Amino acid sequence: MRTTFKVVGTSEIKSRRLFVVYGHIVEGMLHPGMRVALAKSDAPIATIGSIDFIDFRMSKQSYVAIAFDSGEPAALESWRSSIQEDVLLECFEPAA
Numbered sequence: 001m002r003t004t005f006k007v008v009g010t011s012e013i014k015s016r017r018l019f020v021v022y023g024h025i026v027e028g029m030l031h032p033g034m035r036v037a038l039a040k041s042d043a044p045i046a047t048i049g050s051i052d053f054i055d056f057r058m059s060k061q062s063y064v065a066i067a068f069d070s071g072e073p074a075a076l077e078s079w080r081s082s083i084q085e086d087v088l089l090e091c092f093e094p095a096a
Contacts, residue, residue: 003028003091004039008063010083012076018049019079021089022063030066030091039088046079048091066091 008023036046046068068079083089 001028001093003030003034005030005036005064005066005089005091007083007085007087007089008061009085010080012080013067017069017076019046019068019076019083020065021068021083022065025064026088028091030064033094034091035094036066036068037090037092038082039090041090045082046075047094 004026005021006023006026007021009021011020011022012018013020030048030051032048032050034048036048038045048066049069050067051064068075
């Protein structure tokens, strides 16, 4: 099963080497361990480490947040350059 996720924004928690993408689930469901790729590409760029619900009270918006563990500095830089606002991500189960 594939899930489509629309990115609203990104953030980093550098002390924990996490790259966080927040936005809306367009279709499907998410869970930790799913692989993530840019829409229309089957080349995975990350694995979901955790999923959280975040509430931006100032803007009265609620989003789903996906955290990627960036064990490698190059991975963090790759995510930073390829995942931008309004990008669609495809999330899917890893191949068995």
